[in-house]
Amino acid sequence: MEKFKITVVRLSLGVILIASVHVCLCAEQNSHVEEFHMVQDKSFSNVTIYDMEVTCGKHRPGMFPSQTWTCNDIRVNGMRMAYGYYPGLGADTRCTESGGFDELRQLCYKLMESIASNRQLWGAQVSNASCDYIEEKRVMLNLNLDGYYWKKMDPGYGWIETLQCVAFPKDDALSFP
Template sequence: MEERRKLFIRVGYSVILIASLHVCLCSKFNDNVEEFHMVQDKSFSNVTIYDMNVTCGNHRPGMFPSQTWTCNDIRVNGMRMAYGYYPGLGADTRCTESGGFDELRQLCHKLMESIASNRQLWGAQVSNASCDYTEENRVMLNLSKSGYYWKTMDPGYGWMETLQCVAFPKDDSFPFP
């Protein structure tokens, strides 16, 4: 029993020593890490894009490492936007009706243009979506040889709740490559 107690004490001291060493080393190396500021996102106003009315619901603010505009409860002429994956990616197979095709980047570009943002679009992201079935018709922005157009889809699986448009950082202080 005494041997067991000594073993536990040695293991305990070893764990404390390793943890202390970790803290010391991390604090030494973190001195060189630059801090960056988080920015609260903004909401979009309702706007007409390609002859359809894009509306956003109540804004729920969040913090991001670069300027971000958010459209919660996004609707196009009252319809939800379709959401889905490319078939075969191993994702929820119910959520492939759209084939993963959409032009969210162009939609973000047009939304940012509508608020006279001079920031360059870095990316469009769907931060809240569902693969559940909806009884509502859905819509998605597509591109053809003649330009962008809204495609109406029947009720089905996959719709998005929140679209976020992220701008490039203003300077080179952004911590990620």
């Protein structure tokens, strides 16, 4: 009977030791949670890019994981920017007049350059667009062998309301695994 009590006590102490080690390891693991900084976006000023005036309207600021600039109600010489998908790949079959070709990344690069941003462009994203028909001429930035140019398009399906330009996170603000 005495050996049984000693075995039970040892087993209980072993279980308590294992549970304590588990709790300590979990606490150590959970203490290494990275901070995630959110940054309020800014808007662009009106600027001339490739001989056309790009204008941005007012926008409601949002929070982003990296510095972001927003151009809401974007227009080029008063025209809406065309929007669309590659034919056969998009969610809306009407929204293919642009063929999915545009140079939004270059537009963001030039917009960021206009505000003297020293941040590297991470990406250009259209956060608000429509595939509805618009009874206005539209425009899109394209590239050919001679360089970038604005292509004017007739009224049709697809236009951009909001373009956002996102900068790479600063090294000290966000780390990638």
